[in-house]
Amino acid sequence: MPPRLIAVAFASLTALPVHAAEPAAPATQALHCGKLFDARSGRVLGEHTVVVRDGRIAEVLPGRVKLADAESIVLSDRTCLPGWTDLHVHLGSESSPQSYSEGFRLDPVDYAYRSVGYAEKTLMAGFTSVRDLGGEVSPHLRDAVNQGLVKGPRIFAAGKSIATTGGHADPTNGYNDRLSHLIGPPGPTEGVINSLDDARQAVRQRYKEGSDVIKITATGGVLSYAKSGDAPQFTVEEVKAIVDTANDYGYKVAAHAHGTEGMKRAILGGVTSIEHGTYMTDEVMRLMKQHGTWYVPTIYAGRFVADKAKIDGYFPAVVRPKAARIGAQIQETAAKAYRNGVKIAFGTDMGVGPHGDNAREFLYMVEAGIPASVALQAATIRAAEVLGVDDQGMLEAGKRADIIAMPGDPVADIDAVLGVDFVMKDGKVYRLPRLD
Template identity: 65%
Template sequence: MRHAGSPLPTLLAAALLAAAAAAAPAGAQEDAPAPAVTVLHCERMFDAVDGRNRGRTTIVVAEGRIRSVSDGYADVPGATVVDLSGHTCSPGWIDLHVHLDGESGPQSYTEGFRLEPEFIALRSTVYARRTLLAGFTSVRDLGGQTTLALRDAIDQGFVEGPRITAAGKSIATTGGHADPTNGMNHLIADALGEPGPVEGVIDSPDEARAAVRQRYKEGSDVIKITATGGVLSWAASGDAPQFTVDEVVAIVQTARDYGYRVAAHAHGKEGIRRAIVGGVDSIEHGTYMDAEIFALMRKHGTWYVPTISAGRFVADKAKIDGYFPEIVRPKAARIGALIQETFGRAWQAGVKIGFGTDSGVGRHGDNAAEFEYMVEAGMPAAMALQTATINAAEVLGVDDRGRIAPGLLADIIAMPGDPLTDIHVVRRVDFVMKDGRIVAAP
């Protein structure tokens, strides 16, 4: 953070710039090299707005942005040409629900006691790169304090990974899904002290407002609350409501003051209802939603981020002795198996759907499997791809990505084959461009 003070540094910088300009030879501006131009020749291009493929397409990229999009294979003198014949080009995908600071497993419940934050942060760089190479050029990370630093390191070019919209610490109630003292014995819990708004634990509207302001202080981009119990938390209930409506309203109103959107982890129906009425922007997981909740979501314009991948992962791992603690295992077996079926009913009911995997519960880099699960549940492939492009961009509240169009960020991926006729090719992304820079090429 820069602080107000002496004007001398600013004046010195201005003087140096003026001297440099005076010393530059006449006409130097005119002789500056033209920006590098990259041309992509795509066999097909997925039009995220219309939900269909265009035929052969030329995409011209310069200075990190899409300069033009035209039919056929056009020649651009002096440009670098990337031949993507046989490939389908697509806007870079957006995963709205990841946790880049770890991956769940039998060791997860002790990592907080064993691993240094520096180690967790360094490990997350591997997960970030894996996610980017899978075709996800943007993600929304919904819980993980080290992710704030990871976001900044990626933005500044020190680490390779997707663009991150980060929540930082999730907001919970005492004993709720994101209470950091859950599962600790009383000696450790007493030594740490009772968590409060600074640690993201609240029990009143006033504390709710303080917790949002603390997230602002820490540099979060979005607010995440745990409106119900969770599958993997050390607690018996995975679906009980854990916020009052007044608490949710206080969070949402304060979040709006800072330009934040609010995502709500929620499994049980009553907790989901309170979150929607309280004004959250998206429901994550939504396991026990029904027709009444679908109607309420349509009325309020609330988005649904299903995370089918996480549900299937935990249901599968619950069959393995010792993988989860015994207090977690029955929740994982029961709740995890339901999410895909809920998703199928939700999209048929006209609920707005954004793409999210909860990667970090499952393996980072397997994010594209979510498309397969969506199609398996009955959603057309084109609609599934739209959830991770134009829909996801709308959930984030951004208009610079999610489509391939002039002026937008040059976040473009490609895969061999046609995902509209064979959804499984989404797992074979072999070309990734972010900000106009090629990260991977066939």
């Protein structure tokens, strides 16, 4: 998608009144929380007052404290948590039976406009940060959010995923011969590599385009128009060339991977995280613990594609058996990884499923045997560790004032995560509870 066209689409959004004005944050706010989730310990504490000044948490005080100079926000019958981070989303798209044909019919501007609504839904569900792992729209959407043109989460954008020829993120998969010959084989500029030099060039191109993180497709994928969902698609040397070049620019590397061999190569090459990890073996888990590699399960996506694979016509014939086979496995893999001490962080692969439904991943994590407190930490303090940032993911003085709240206690009843009705990002309130 040409960046110029996407930029034009976002520039035109300034004419829309609904997005023209961001909420203004008072100088000082006092949030009176009935309960508070401590992301460091994973415990729910009693009543606290969170004092916010200039978009940052100034103090966290026990009890209900009245401040003469502060605007009071009463959340005394709710639990306050750090805003959640979803480490695997695709805000430029959303799965449907038309997804494959739309790539030939829609323009970049169409995807840009769609992403605006997806971003707002994500924020309103309690996700104040996301890592967008693949999509040319995402760096421009990030900039529009940062400029106050669009309501959405803080975005750490990968831009175009890096693949090999015919791999999961090869943009010409499924094209007929005439189109393939007309367009020509994609190369590093388009995120497709076949050598160490290509690998380095592809990372540098992502830097040129303004990415924040690098994403590689270390194995085949479920939804790509290709037969294999798990075959390895990079050599260890290629992964290492990507990681080493990414390190030059301060980037971390996330690896989409379903198959065992591809995961091993990605881990040995030095990636930060394995996404999906469907056929993770004991050997892979040992390597992950040895190298400190994070695991982002994306159980939601697995459940979603496995369900849709049962519907005639939802997926192309080449995709349907992969969706049925791989999708059903991911939750079991997440359970095994947790039992074996692999570091787990939160991600959904949303865009596969409907944006705004991200919190259901918590329910599926708990179903897999992951304690609710650990699942909540995965989307707060652990997600911040994966991103390599130290100013979010906790309700502590000096951190960003990314704060959400909901009725109930999500550690005692994980279903409470579906009831988020207060959202603050950088001290600005985007959602308030409805008054009865």
